[in-house]
Every structure is written in C-alpha cells, then in structure tokens.
Amino acid sequence: MEKQLTPQLRFTEFEDEWNKKKLIDVAVFLDHKRKPIKSADRAKTQGVYPYYGASGIIDYINEYIFDDELVLLGEDGENILSRNLPLAYRVSGKCWINNHAHVLKPKAEVNIDFLTESLELVNYVIYNTGTAQPKLNKEVCKSIPLKLPSLPEQQKIASFLTDVDEVIIKLTKKKTLLEQYKKGIMQKIFNQELRFKDDNGNEFPVWEEKMLGEITKYYDGTHQTPNYVSEGVPFYSVEHVTANQFEKTKYISREVFEKENKRVRLEKGDILMTRIGNVGKARYIDWDVKASFYVSLALIKQNSSFSSKYLAQYINSVPFQRELWKRIIHVAFPIKINLGEIGKCLVQLPCVEEQNKIANFLSDIDLKIEALNTKIENSKSFKKGLLQQMFV
Numbered sequence: 001m002e003k004q005l006t007p008q009l010r011f012t013e014f015e016d017e018w019n020k021k022k023l024i025d026v027a028v029f030l031d032h033k034r035k036p037i038k039s040a041d042r043a044k045t046q047g048v049y050p051y052y053g054a055s056g057i058i059d060y061i062n063e064y065i066f067d068d069e070l071v072l073l074g075e076d077g078e079n080i081l082s083r084n085l086p087l088a089y090r091v092s093g094k095c096w097i098n099n100h101a102h103v104l105k106p107k108a109e110v111n112i113d114f115l116t117e118s119l120e121l122v123n124y125v126i127y128n129t130g131t132a133q134p135k136l137n138k139e140v141c142k143s144i145p146l147k148l149p150s151l152p153e154q155q156k157i158a159s160f161l162t163d164v165d166e167v168i169i170k171l172t173k174k175k176t177l178l179e180q181y182k183k184g185i186m187q188k189i190f191n192q193e194l195r196f197k198d199d200n201g202n203e204f205p206v207w208e209e210k211m212l213g214e215i216t217k218y219y220d221g222t223h224q225t226p227n228y229v230s231e232g233v234p235f236y237s238v239e240h241v242t243a244n245q246f247e248k249t250k251y252i253s254r255e256v257f258e259k260e261n262k263r264v265r266l267e268k269g270d271i272l273m274t275r276i277g278n279v280g281k282a283r284y285i286d287w288d289v290k291a292s293f294y295v296s297l298a299l300i301k302q303n304s305s306f307s308s309k310y311l312a313q314y315i316n317s318v319p320f321q322r323e324l325w326k327r328i329i330h331v332a333f334p335i336k337i338n339l340g341e342i343g344k345c346l347v348q349l350p351c352v353e354e355q356n357k358i359a360n361f362l363s364d365i366d367l368k369i370e371a372l373n374t375k376i377e378n379s380k381s382f383k384k385g386l387l388q389q390m391f392v
Contacts, residue, residue, distance in 0.1 A: 005147055009389035014153045018392045024142035026115065027104040031138060033065050036098040052091060054100040064094035066103070071116050073102040073141060088119035102141055109151050113158035118146050121391055147392040157390055164383045168376060175372040182365045189358055190317045190348060196357040204354040213343025216303045216311075219264040220275070220339045221293035226252045233257040234291040238274045241283045241297060244370075252292060260292045269302040271312045275342065277334040280324045282315035284308055298342055310355035313362045314347060 005018040037045065047062025054074035069092040090112060097103055106112045122144055124136060148154065188194040197203055212218070226235065232251035240246050266272075266289045273282040276296040286309075293299065300315075302308045314320055323345035328337045350358070 005392050007390050007392050009386070011153065011156055014149065014156075016150060018147045018149045021146045021148055022142065023104075023119075023144040023146060026110045026146065026148065027071070027106050029138060029142070030066075030070070030103040030105055031099075034097050034099045034101070034103060035065060036100075037061065037096070049094050049096060050091070051096045051098070052101055053098045056089065058098070061096055063096060065096050066091075067094045068092070068105065069112055070097075071104040071106065071112060071119065072097065073104060073119060074100075074136065087122070087124055088116050090116045102136070102138060110148065111151060111154040111158050113162060114148070114154035115146075117158070117161060117387060118148070118391065119144075121387060161383065161386065161390075164379065164386065168379045168383070171372055171376045171379065175369060175376065178365065178369050178372065182362065182369070185365075186313070186317050186362065189362075190314065190319050192348075196354050196361075198353060205351050208349045209346055210349055211343060212300070212345050212347050215306055215347065215349070217301045218339070218342055219299045219301075221264075221295045221297050221299070222260050223295045225294075226256050226292075229253050236272065236291055236293040236297060238277050238281075238294075238296045241272050241274050242278050242281050244283060246287075246291075249291075257290075257292050264299060266291055266293065266299060267302070269308050271300040271302075271308055271315070273298045273300060273315055273342070275339065276336040279328055279335060279337055280315065280321050282312045284312035298339060300342075305352075306349060307352055307355040307359050309359035309363060311347070313359055319348065320345060 005020070007018075037051065042051070042059050042061065045061040045063065047060055049061055049064040050057045051059040051061050052072055069090065071088055071090055074087045091097075104115075106115050149157075185194070192207065195203065221236075228235070228250045229252065232253050233256075234246065234249040235252045236246065236249060240249060266285065268285055268288055270285045270289075271282055272285065272293065274280060274296065275298045282300075300308075300311065324337060324342075327341040327344065328335050349355070
C-alpha cells in the first residue's frame with residue numbers, strides 16, 4: 001500500500017493529501033538568461049546589483065539581467081555533495097546570475113518560499129552524475145520529485161517558517177554586532193587608548209614589550225598522522241580550534257597518547273594556536289584536558305609571569321596578527337608559520353593584574369557571543385525538526 005501523502009505536523013484546517021510533482025511541473029527554468037562575468041572584468045563593473053553564483057552573492061556590479069523574485073539552485077557539484085552551503089535560496093529585485101546556479105520562477109500555484117524550503121530538503125547526493133566534476137545539471141533538476149499541498153497550505157507553512165527565520169536573522173544580527181563591538185574594543189585596549197585602573201582607582205604601570213619566546217615555551221604537535229581508533233583519547237587539529245569545538249574529534253589509542261604525552265603535555269591553562277592553513281587562531285584551554293594534537297597546531301604553555309587568558313585574547317588581536325603575518329610563509333600551500341618564528345612575535349604586556357582585568361572583560365563578551373551562537377544553533381535545529389514534520 002502506498003504511503004499516505006500527509007505530514008506528521010499539520011495546521012488543523014487542512015486535510016487533503018499532498019500531490020506528487022516534479023520540479024519542471026511547478027517552476028519555469030530561466031537558465032537561458034544567465035551570463036558569467038570574467039573575474040578580471042568584475043573590478044571594472046563594480047556597482048550595487050548582487051552578482052550570484054552557486055554559493056550565493058559573489059560580488060556587486062553595475063548591471064542586471066533579472067528583475068523579479070526567483071529561486072536559485074546550486075549547480076556546483078562540490079557544494080551539493082558537501083552540503084556546506086544552502087542548495088536553494090531565494091533572491092528578489094535586480095540581480096545578475098552566472099551559469100553556476102539554476103534560475104527558477106515558480107508557477108502561479110506554487111509559493112516561492114515553500115518551494116525554496118522543499119528544495120532544501122532534497123537529498124542531492126543521489127543525483128551525483130559520477131563525473132570528475134559532478135554537477136546538478138538542468139535535466140536532472142527537472143526530474144527532482146517534490147510533494148506539494150494546496151497553495152493556501154503552502155502559504156501558511158511558508159509564513160510560519162518565515163517567522164522562525166526572522167528569529168534566526170535577529171539573533172545572527174545581534175551576534176554580528178557583538179562581534180564587531182568586541183573587535184573595536186580590542187583595538188582600543190591593545191592600542192592603549194582604553195586603560196583599566198586598579199581597585200583603588202589608580203593607574204597601572206606602563207606596558208612592556210617582549211618576544212613570545214622570552215616569556216614562555218611553545219611546542220608543535222606530532223608530525224606523524226596517527227592511526228585513528230573508534231574510541232580512545234581525543235586528537236585535536238586546526239578545525240577544532242577554529243570552530244572552538246573540542247568534543248567531536250578523532251581518537252588515538254592510549255599507547256600513542258602516552259608516547260606523545262612524554263614529549264609535550266596539554267594542560268588546563270595552556271593555549272592552542274593554529275599555525276598551518278588558517279594561521280593565528282588561539283583558544284585558551286579552560287577544561288581538564290586529556291588529549292594530543294597535530295603538527296598544524298602550536299601549544300603555548302602557561303606561565304606564572306603572565307595570564308594565559310590575556311595572552312589568548314592578545315594573540316587574536318590585530319597587533320599580534322600583524323606580527324604573525326610578517327613571518328608567515330605565504331608561498332606555501334597551505335600557508336604556514338614555522339614554529340621557531342612564533343617565538344619572535346612581539347607581545348604587549350601590562351602587569352598581571354591589568355592582564356586579568358582585560359582578559360575577564362573580553363571573556364565576558366565571548367560568553368555573550370557564545371550564548372547567542374547557542375540560541376542560533378538551537379533555533380536552526382528547531383526549524384530542521386519542523387521541516388521534517390511539516391513536509392512529506
């Protein structure tokens with residue numbers, strides 16, 4: 001018996017079954033109007049109209065070829081198979097679109113926002129054509145199966161999900177503003193335009209400037225890619241530091257960990273910094289750590305002569321990033337900084353008491369940013385759960 005085409009979660013005024021359709025039945029393809037712009041020519045055409053590709057807005061130019069509400073469907077195989085980017089997104093107004101995105105105009109009986117959400121639920125991996133550069137070609141797109149209710153139900157679902165999207169957008173804007181505030185306040189602090197005072201209201205001593213290697217020891221991780229195991233000791237790499245996510249990792253055996261731990265030990269209060277690829281991202285270890293790490297990271301050891309929380313913040317600041325930039329090997333792929341060069345980077349050091357005040361002030365902002373990020377991720381998960389129940 002064929003499965004009934006009704007969603008698990010539904011507005012009570014609707015009872016009819018949903019209809020099976022193909023994408024070609026509900027939308028008109030306007031791919032013939034797409035037109036790429038050579039990268040070399042984009043600087044000559046700078047303007048106000050968004051220029052779209054498979055991954056979203058590429059640039060802004062001074063011409064447009066579309067002037068209407070449209071849905072774009074990514075054509076670049078890498079994006080489709082990795083699922084790192086939205087596959088379907090809605091655009092409106094004047095814009096230019098290259099040939100790495102399909103252009104769809106929904107028919108009269110189809111709500112554009114409902115169609116966009118429906119296309120986001122498609123499992124595009126099954127449409128891999130098996131070519132060296134897999135793409136979601138037009139003919140494949142036309143046959144994508146969809147299930148649609150009546151237009152009034154589409155509109156009600158789309159309106160409800162738009163409200164959820166508005167919450168996510170507002171939270172994201174708050175997070176962006178707070179990140180911008182932190183960036184600005186860090187610049188003032190580390191340029192010493194803004195100074196803290198001690199508990200009695202007195203000024204702190206003049207800051208000192210020292211090379212990192214003068215105040216602490218630093219190490220890189222293992223140079224050998226280990227044999228990973230399903231369960232064991234966490235193994236950190238660049239992606240864990242950049243994402244500030246140390247729970248979902250690969251694992252190494254206890255024997256491998258113990259051997260590496262004799263050479264260098266990660267401890268609570270230390271700092272991990274990326275040194276290959278995305279160079280210069282630092283994370284203060286504020287948890288009881290039992291892990292090992294790869295050569296792409298540098299471990300900066302704690303020391304009683306400075307606050308590690310302060311140093312982690314300073315490493316992420318513009319002055320220290322400039323120090324790193326001067327020493328990065330830019331011709332390497334990926335770019336990297338040799339371990340010995342890290343110790344030559346200059347650090348501005350107030351007294352420890354002022355370091356603690358600065359670190360606590362900036363850490364409080366970080367906590368607020370992280371709280372907003374958690375709300376954003378929870379809202380996205382909430383929407384994902386709704387999509388799974390409200391769509392067939």
